[in-house]
Amino acid sequence: MSFFISFLLVLAFGSLAYLGVESGYKLMFAAIIPYVAVGVFVFGFVYKLIDWARSPVPFRIPTTGGQQKSLDWIKTDYLDNPPNKGWTVGRMILEILTFRSLFRNTSMNLRWQDGEPRVVYYSEKWLWLFALAFHYCFLVIFIRHFRFFMEPVPLLVQGAEFFDGILEIGAPRLYQTDLIIIAALLFLLLRRIFDNKVRYISLLSDYFPLFLLLSIVGTGLWMRYFAKTDIVGVKQMTMSLVQFNPVIVDSVGAIFYMHLFFVSILLIYFPFSKLMHMGGVFLSPTRNLPNDSRMKHHVNPWNPPKKYHTYEAYEDDFREVMVEAGLPVEKQPEETPETKAEAE
Amino acid sequence: MANVPTPEELLKINYSMPDKGWMDMKPVFKDGNFCYPGKPDVIKEIGFPNPREWSPKDDDWQLPENWMEILHDGMKDRLERYRSFKIFMDICVRCGACADKCHFFIGGGDPKNMPVLRAELLRSIYRKEFTTAGKILGKLAGARPLTQDVVKEWFYYFYQCTECRRCSLYCPYGIDTAEVTMMARELLHLLGININWIMEPVRNCNRMGNHLGIQPHAFKDIVEFLCEDIEEVTGIKIDPPINEKGHEILFITPSGDVFADPGVYTFMGYLMLFHELGLDYTLSTYASEGGNFGLFTSHEMMKKLNAKMYAEAERLGSKWILGGECGHMWRVINQYMDTHNGPAPFLEVPKNPITGTVFENARQTKMVHITEFTADLIKHDKIRLDPSRNDHLRVTFHDSCNPARGMGLFDEPRYVIKNAVRNYFDMPPSTIREHTYCCAGGSGLNTDEIMEIRMRGGLPRGNALRHVQREHDVNMMSCICAIDRATLIPLADYWAPGVGICGVHELVGNALIMKGEKKRTMDLRQEELPGMEGE
Numbered sequence: 001m002s003f004f005i006s007f008l009l010v011l012a013f014g015s016l017a018y019l020g021v022e023s024g025y026k027l028m029f030a031a032i033i034p035y036v037a038v039g040v041f042v043f044g045f046v047y048k049l050i051d052w053a054r055s056p057v058p059f060r061i062p063t064t065g066g067q068q069k070s071l072d073w074i075k076t077d078y079l080d081n082p083p084n085k086g087w088t089v090g091r092m093i094l095e096i097l098t099f100r101s102l103f104r105n106t107s108m109n110l111r112w113q114d115g116e117p118r119v120v121y122y123s124e125k126w127l128w129l130f131a132l133a134f135h136y137c138f139l140v141i142f143i144r145h146f147r148f149f150m151e152p153v154p155l156l157v158q159g160a161e162f163f164d165g166i167l168e169i170g171a172p173r174l175y176q177t178d179l180i181i182i183a184a185l186l187f188l189l190l191r192r193i194f195d196n197k198v199r200y201i202s203l204l205s206d207y208f209p210l211f212l213l214l215s216i217v218g219t220g221l222w223m224r225y226f227a228k229t230d231i232v233g234v235k236q237m238t239m240s241l242v243q244f245n246p247v248i249v250d251s252v253g254a255i256f257y258m259h260l261f262f263v264s265i266l267l268i269y270f271p272f273s274k275l276m277h278m279g280g281v282f283l284s285p286t287r288n289l290p291n292d293s294r295m296k297h298h299v300n301p302w303n304p305p306k307k308y309h310t311y312e313a314y315e316d317d318f319r320e321v322m323v324e325a326g327l328p329v330e331k332q333p334e335e336t337p338e339t340k341a342e343a344e
Numbered sequence: 345m346a347n348v349p350t351p352e353e354l355l356k357i358n359y360s361m362p363d364k365g366w367m368d369m370k371p372v373f374k375d376g377n378f379c380y381p382g383k384p385d386v387i388k389e390i391g392f393p394n395p396r397e398w399s400p401k402d403d404d405w406q407l408p409e410n411w412m413e414i415l416h417d418g419m420k421d422r423l424e425r426y427r428s429f430k431i432f433m434d435i436c437v438r439c440g441a442c443a444d445k446c447h448f449f450i451g452g453g454d455p456k457n458m459p460v461l462r463a464e465l466l467r468s469i470y471r472k473e474f475t476t477a478g479k480i481l482g483k484l485a486g487a488r489p490l491t492q493d494v495v496k497e498w499f500y501y502f503y504q505c506t507e508c509r510r511c512s513l514y515c516p517y518g519i520d521t522a523e524v525t526m527m528a529r530e531l532l533h534l535l536g537i538n539i540n541w542i543m544e545p546v547r548n549c550n551r552m553g554n555h556l557g558i559q560p561h562a563f564k565d566i567v568e569f570l571c572e573d574i575e576e577v578t579g580i581k582i583d584p585p586i587n588e589k590g591h592e593i594l595f596i597t598p599s600g601d602v603f604a605d606p607g608v609y610t611f612m613g614y615l616m617l618f619h620e621l622g623l624d625y626t627l628s629t630y631a632s633e634g635g636n637f638g639l640f641t642s643h644e645m646m647k648k649l650n651a652k653m654y655a656e657a658e659r660l661g662s663k664w665i666l667g668g669e670c671g672h673m674w675r676v677i678n679q680y681m682d683t684h685n686g687p688a689p690f691l692e693v694p695k696n697p698i699t700g701t702v703f704e705n706a707r708q709t710k711m712v713h714i715t716e717f718t719a720d721l722i723k724h725d726k727i728r729l730d731p732s733r734n735d736h737l738r739v740t741f742h743d744s745c746n747p748a749r750g751m752g753l754f755d756e757p758r759y760v761i762k763n764a765v766r767n768y769f770d771m772p773p774s775t776i777r778e779h780t781y782c783c784a785g786g787s788g789l790n791t792d793e794i795m796e797i798r799m800r801g802g803l804p805r806g807n808a809l810r811h812v813q814r815e816h817d818v819n820m821m822s823c824i825c826a827i828d829r830a831t832l833i834p835l836a837d838y839w840a841p842g843v844g845i846c847g848v849h850e851l852v853g854n855a856l857i858m859k860g861e862k863k864r865t866m867d868l869r870q871e872e873l874p875g876m877e878g879e
Contacts, residue, residue, distance in 0.1 A: 063513055063518055063520060068753060074759070101516050110450070127439060196360060204485070293678060296708050298682070302425055307648060322587075324561065327629065
């Protein structure tokens with residue numbers, strides 16, 4: 001259900017762009033919507049980060065994934081149980097650049113062997129591999145796109161293009177990331193559909209971004225490899241956008257507008273969706289804090305006043321039995337008329 | 345375990361997902377699948393809202409009239425106070441990596457025991473109440489309206505999470521279901537929805553100094569009784585100081601060690617070790633609880649119960665605190681204690697008086713774990729151990745979830761065990777250290793009325809234990825957690841019959857060579873040592 005709605009939604013967005021452009025609303029799709037989208041993205045992203053940052057982190061709650069720093073001769077697992085900021089940064093870098101936690105993934109299987117149940121664990125790296133592949137391809141493609149927004153084209157962008165096309169297949173030269181990102185997105189989508197557990201937990205907001213990304217990549221590839229869009233015209237348009245003086249080049253076809261519209265939708269959707277994991281992963285308190293609260297004092301900004309059942313109140317409750325049992329007390333039991341009479 | 349199915353029956357687990365979406369599935373409360381609610385007098389005494397007689401089986405849970413408002417405000421308040429909560433509500437991508445990491449899912453197959461869905465139970469309400477997309481798009485945005493059924497579902501599933509954090513280890517964003525469960529339980533408490541197995545220990549601990557409600561004179565009696573047992577086994581008479589001022593160290597351990605078999609043997613091990621060292625320490629009856637069931641109710645209650653440790657150390661004039669073998673106790677000490685109730689300038693940085701080692705990692709809390717302490721002693725050759733006295737045992741070690749993923753205490757206990765026994769075998773790597781499984785009775789769920797749920801959740805641990813039993817004839821699983829020492833016994837009886845449970849310092853007590861002791865013919869359980877009997 002969510003799957004089809006997501007699909008239809010993306011289809012609808014595509015048709016909207018196509019029909020819009022065909023009916024002459026070119027400026028709308030080439031400039032106004034993209035400007036709005038970038039604005040929403042930047043504002044929304046920053047707003048969300050600020051909103052998160054406004055809530056304090058009262059306690060140090062890192063998930064410790066290795067040996068703590070304790071006695072000198074016990075080997076500390078600095079990366080998985082960082083005792084200070086430096087190692088925490090190391091942990092975060094690996095988490096963000098290599099998806100280290102996901103790399104740990106296993107799959108559990110319950111089977112029978114010799115008449116006994118066995119819970120067995122298999123290494124499960126596919127999700128890690130394709131997730132990593134998708135994100136890196138996206139990054140490279142993102143960098144490559146700066147060719148359209150900068151003049152002269154910076155060295156970094158040229159380098160990305162060179163290495164991405166290093167196999168020198170076809171003309172225009174095939175970028176490996178174009179193929180891999182399609183494969184990765186399809187893997188992520190098919191996994192959602194065919195892994196019954198993942199299908200069960202999936203929401204519309206899980207399918208929609210996958211379809212949207214596939215549409216973006218699809219229209220992009222179509223322009224580059226099949227439609228052979230007027231690249232000079234495109235660059236003219238994109239540069240004009242950057243210079244805040246949008247122009248329309250008539251030789252650029254509807255497919256470009258669709259591509260741009262899908263990207264705009266992605267930008268607008270981003271800050272309100274799970275895609276914000278991009279920003280959130282930096283702020284996750286189980287990963288970005290050192291495990292040092294036995295070593296250093298930390299302040300909880302809303303620390304409630306200390307209220308507890310005091311020793312005095314406790315002794316008041318139990319003084320007689322404590323004295324009888326020979327336990328030391330702060331205050332001797334008061335002499336009551338009866339005990340006094342007894343003493344006499 | 346009369347109402348618990350046999351392992352064969354229980355193992356018919358259906359991992360396929362239902363046809364109906366999860367929002368349309370409601371839990372059915374029946375005896376055995378829920379914990380009993382808190383008794384009104386208990387709830388009243390500790391000042392939690394809405395004390396009343398009720399049962400989860402009732403249609404009407406007698407919630408306060410404005411319960412929706414209370415939940416909304418409670419959620420808002422917590423979103424503003426805990427970044428963890430806010431972030432974890434927003435960034436899950438539902439990749440499903442956590443799905444088969446939860447012991448309750450592995451043992452039961454209920455989709456809502458997948459950590460991702462457990463959190464979605466709360467997220468769906470968060471979206472509806474606090475996000476624009478959720479308010480407008482409703483179900484399409486993964487939102488659903490807040491109803492009493494949702495509240496009931498929360499009670500059902502957030503008391504089927506032991507806050508063990510195993511899922512958080514695998515999550516690419518470190519989303520920690522323990523944090524989510526803690527928030528959900530705090531919210532439920534606002535409505536007067538709680539369980540007696542947690543609330544009564546909290547009440548007891550607050551007033552009587554420990555979860556079990558052992559009063560001071562009874563505490564002293566028990567310690568004396570255990571010392572008689574020590575004398576029986578070793579011939580040495582010990583008279584541990586209680587509530588005495590002016591000793592260097594205050595020793596605090598979970599009250600389960602004082603009260604329940606087999607924790608008592610671990611407690612005897614501590615006392616023997618301290619006696620042999622001539623340690624200048626005292627016990628306290630006022631702070632006679634290491635554990636902290638407040639952790640399972642609210643951050644404020646956790647703080648309140650924990651405050652007594654520093655207060656008592658200050659009153660007694662101790663220099664530092666030594667803590668016994670307990671799981672969630674150490675999560676509280678490691679992650680919360682100093683922030684809640686510190687700093688404690690009246691204490692000194694802990695220094696082992698026997699070896700001179702300064703415990704730099706406890707510089708701020710001034711509280712040292714007993715296995716850190718003992719490992720240091722062994723490393724410096726300050727105690728003599730005869731591991732052959734444990735030769736009748738073939739031992740494995742269960743990493744308790746809290747010291748594992750909330751602290752990182754892995755090698756200290758192993759070092760101590762390996763010096764105290766000669767036959768040690770680890771369970772498979774996917775089930776130990778940071779990957780360890782919970783005993784399925786943590787976070788206050790160690791109550792007998794949900795035994796089937798506990799046995800289901802115990803499957804992965806039990807199965808790993810069965811593995812080393814089969815491969816290496818393991819007959820004893822040691823652990824550093826008082827809840828484990830209680831919960832793992834039925835678990836082992838069920839999944840790996842024939843394996844016993846012990847604390848690490850029971851093994852130390854057995855192996856410890858004491859000055860002036862008689863020839864040991866019995867272990868601390870007063871069972872004859874093979875080859876030594878009748879000499």
